Amino acid sequence: MDARTGTPDDEPGLPGFPAAPAAAAPYRVLARKYRPQNFDDLIGQGAMVRTLGNAFAAGRIPQAWMLTGVRGVGKTTTARILARGLNYLRAGVPDTGPTVTMPELGQHCQAIMESRHMDVLEMDAASHTGIDDVRGIIDGIRYAPVSARYKVYIVDEVHMLSEKAFNAFLKTLEEPPPHAKFVFATTEIRKVPVTILSRCQRFDLRRVEADVLSAHLRKICAAEGVAVEDEALAALVRAAEGSVRDALSLLDQAIAHGAGTVSAASVRDMLGLADRGRIVDLFEAAMRGDVPASFAELRGQYDSGADPAVVLSDLAGFTHLVTRLKLVPEAAAADPTLSEVERTRGAAFAERLSVRALSRAWQILLKALPEVQAAPRPLAAAEMALVRLAYAADLPTPDEALRQLRAEALAARGRGAACTSGRALS
Incomplete structure (x- = not known):
């Protein structure tokens, strides 16, 4: 008999042990x-x-x-x-x-x-x-x-x-x-x-736009009493790719991972991402042809927990961003998932780099992604992709190389004609 309720106890506990606590309501994701x-x-x-x-x-x-x-x-x-x-x-x-x-x-x-x-x-x-x-x-x-x-x-x-x-x-x-x-x-x-x-x-049914999805996640975080950083929210929205369910599942995981606080560092650690600022640093080192600096930056991100395939994917994404900023400069203002570093430095790269160089970088990274994903040593495959990117950064495009060859051929012909006329005069 339960002394508190006066009802028969079907499963009495052992003497000296406390009664089992009442079952809590199951958690709903x-x-x-x-x-x-x-x-x-x-x-x-x-x-x-x-x-x-x-x-x-x-x-x-x-x-x-x-x-x-x-x-x-x-x-x-x-x-x-x-x-x-x-x-x-x-x-x-x-x-x-x-x-x-x-x-x-x-x-x-x-x-x-x-x-x-x-x-x-x-x-x-x-x-x-x-x-x-x-x-x-x-x-x-x-x-x-x-x-x-x-x-x-x-x-x-x-x-x-x-x-x-x-x-x-x-x-x-x-x-x-x-x-x-x-x-x-x-x-x-x-x-x-x-x-x-x-x-x-x-x-x-359309993919939900980034700004709408970001506002939706922020509203849910407020209802749940969870503090969330803007950069963390942007990373979750990018990873969800317009899917509300994916975004909520990732937010649920991020809340558990960060013990009730969703920070940019915890989201990067959870998703295996690299810091967006470090991706920009890696892009800069590769595009100026600095292989040692590119290797050091990639190794630093790898030691911090970033997946080499994800790093290359983010690098390709930043290449695409710089290309968009070069062709449509106002595109940065309309994208709420971009950080301030990506906006400012991306605009600076867009002014300096040509569309041909950016297209070549995009092709190299796009072909390298499946190689890195299938390689037995992903880090080594990613380093070889950076080597190709660094050495191709300052190479002329095929039409530029053809123009240079033609100019050199014309110059050589001019020099040959000058030598012939000089011997004739002598």
Whole structure:
């Protein structure tokens, strides 16, 4: 008997030992904790939300949508929000039909967002690829929804379906019952047959822009009470490459790595990156042909924990930045992921270096990257790439070398003609 509650104790502890503590609530990763709940929470997808809002308002609701984009931009989440908007209904409020404006949870919203609503059926095509799985959908689509306005079928990673499964979908997808809607999501839109695409309204979910993603991460850090440095935030946004889920997963890892504080040094250590300022120093040493200084800088970054392949990748990225600054000088002001060192020194390099030299450096680094990644000794392979870069930095381009050869040939001919005339006069 538990003396505190007066209830029978099914598992009494051993005499002299304290009772087991109550189980703590399981931790939810940031990518799930801050998953969008409505269209207002979606970031970077304004065009899609505007189109859906106009279609709902005009009653022009298609039978199927195809959501495509890279990983982590919100395809599955958007599909659930779309199902919620199609079935949005509040108690005591007149039914106005599907909407993108959902100020509060409706009667079906919580169950839909938790993937447990009877009328919103989710299927993972990666594990249900056969015709029998599609036949189950076709057999059940004829029945009206139990409680919601529409019966919504969400098929994730739809490109994984077999050819026979796609063919089985065609007739139902073209003429479904009025109470049925389909939402497909895929990262490989080219693998989806054209016959399926022609029956769907397609939305390409964009990569989230750097400034929008940076503001989103900063807002989450404020909500979590986590101090974050601007340079660390920029490094996380660069590594995420426009994917919100990747950015939140990296932020989650960075918070744990830094014990609650996200600093630039801890993020570099976590990702195996080099200091952006040291990348610029390495670029300067290589472009002036200083091989000993290039080796010393690369070794210093390697000893600090940087991966040689990542160093070369960052070096290629800075080469691209300098090229952009030379051709579009205002590009630096529009990129929030750049540090002040990259802006100022990148602009200085853009004034001094030619586009041909930068293009040659880019080609050398681009070809060296797979070599370094596959080499048994990545550091040695990276050093050999720096040797090629340093010795090619001051070499003339093919057309410059051709002009020099022609000029030397003309000069030699002129000298030969002068000698011939001198002997004739003598």
